[in-house]
Amino acid sequence: MYVTSMGFCRPHSDTKQNNINNMLRVHTTLRWVLGCFLCAFLALPTTANAQKFGYPQVNERQVIGTKWRYSYTLHFESNTVVHQAEKEYQYFLYFKYDFTFEQYLNQKQSKGTWSLNGSTLYYPFRNIKKFEIAQINANTLVLEFQQPNSQGTYQYHFVAVESKDAPFARPVNELEEVTVYAHTKNKRRWWQAFRKGGDPLLNAPSVGVRKDPIPIQIELTGGGFYGGIDPTVKDYIQIKSDGRLIREFQSINQPLMITKKNIPRQELEEFAEYIMQNKFFEMQRIYDCNSAQCEKRKLNKPTPIPLRLMITYGDKKKVVTISIWGQDQNKVRYVDYPPSLDYIIDAIQRFANRIEDRRVGNSN
Numbered sequence: 063m064y065v066t067s068m069g070f071c072r073p074h075s076d077t078k079q080n081n082i083n084n085m086l087r088v089h090t091t092l093r094w095v096l097g098c099f100l101c102a103f104l105a106l107p108t109t110a111n112a113q114k115f116g117y118p119q120v121n122e123r124q125v126i127g128t129k130w131r132y133s134y135t136l137h138f139e140s141n142t143v144v145h146q147a148e149k150e151y152q153y154f155l156y157f158k159y160d161f162t163f164e165q166y167l168n169q170k171q172s173k174g175t176w177s178l179n180g181s182t183l184y185y186p187f188r189n190i191k192k193f194e195i196a197q198i199n200a201n202t203l204v205l206e207f208q209q210p211n212s213q214g215t216y217q218y219h220f221v222a223v224e225s226k227d228a229p230f231a232r233p234v235n236e237l238e239e240v241t242v243y244a245h246t247k248n249k250r251r252w253w254q255a256f257r258k259g260g261d262p263l264l265n266a267p268s269v270g271v272r273k274d275p276i277p278i279q280i281e282l283t284g285g286g287f288y289g290g291i292d293p294t295v296k297d298y299i300q301i302k303s304d305g306r307l308i309r310e311f312q313s314i315n316q317p318l319m320i321t322k323k324n325i326p327r328q329e330l331e332e333f334a335e336y337i338m339q340n341k342f343f344e345m346q347r348i349y350d351c352n353s354a355q356c357e358k359r360k361l362n363k364p365t366p367i368p369l370r371l372m373i374t375y376g377d378k379k380k381v382v383t384i385s386i387w388g389q390d391q392n393k394v395r396y397v398d399y400p401p402s403l404d405y406i407i408d409a410i411q412r413f414a415n416r417i418e419d420r421r422v423g424n425s426n
């Protein structure tokens with residue numbers, strides 16, 4: 063009730079109208095929320111199509127340097143094999159470290175470029191420009207493609223092949239293949255405590271706590287130029303976590319020479335600290351040409367041999383590749399990379415020059 067200007071009292075009719083308006087607003091809001099929920103529900107992928115939206119991100123290291131042989135094509139919705147590789151259809155695929163690929167289809171070879179974004183692989187093949195990597199491991203690669211004008215989804219299945227079984231010839235100036243293995247910590251087994259003498263870790267002196275050393279592994283491959291009187295065919299240095307250094311060197315006129323030595327663990331740890339200080343694990347994965355002059359130099363003789371440096375320190379792992387390392391005979395530096403890389407590489411080579419024993423033959 064309220065008092066009018068004439069002094070009479072009457073019901074507040076606006077209050078009833080406000081209540082009606084509020085109810086309408088609530089009703090409209092509920093309809094809007096329900097509509098959004100319904101749209102979202104209808105937009106959810108069905109069981110058959112859910113796989114198209116949820117593939118995990120693929121690490122480039124899983125793709126780089128891998129070779130594959132095509133096996134068969136599967137129509138996903140019907141789970142039907144629509145094509146299978148036979149003798150008259152042979153297709154091989156090689157993803158190279160410099161984001162180029164080589165493919166071999168029925169005795170015809172071609173090249174191109176590839177890139178990776180999450181689980182999407184950009185690689186042109188038969189009018190298809192991109193695929194989803196549905197699965198990838200050491201043995202299997204599954205590339206998925208959905209036709210834009212239909213609901214059909216096709217999965218191309220590949221199996222991994224070794225270099226000797228693939229029709230790709232490795233040029234003399236190309237880096238050898240390398241497989242990066244993840245380090246796993248040694249776990250103490252429960253039965254060790256019951257062996258004769260017990261567990262050495264449990265029986266260690268109580269002064270201080272015994273800790274496993276941080277794993278360190280270094281591999282240096284390639285570098286320099288292929289040319290001169292006696293071109294280098296292989297130059298590989300490996301330093302293991304226990305300080306064991308192995309160098310394998312071979313040229314056109316010299317057989318494979320293997321040199322070995324031991325680096326004190328403390329010295330190796332100091333070198334690892336030096337690597338960390340120079341922010342090796344923050345560097346780019348590939349340092350390549352940024353000019354036409356540099357690209358042209360790759361084709362000129364003596365041919366530059368790419369350099370690859372792989373370092374593992376604890377749970378940190380990094381592989382850095384330089385397409386043209388250092389300077390050529392004209393004292394020209396073609397690739398722009400951090401100068402600290404030269405210091406790290408030079409230190410590794412100095413380690414390798416401390417020859418303790420040498421032999422000819424394989425590294426076994």
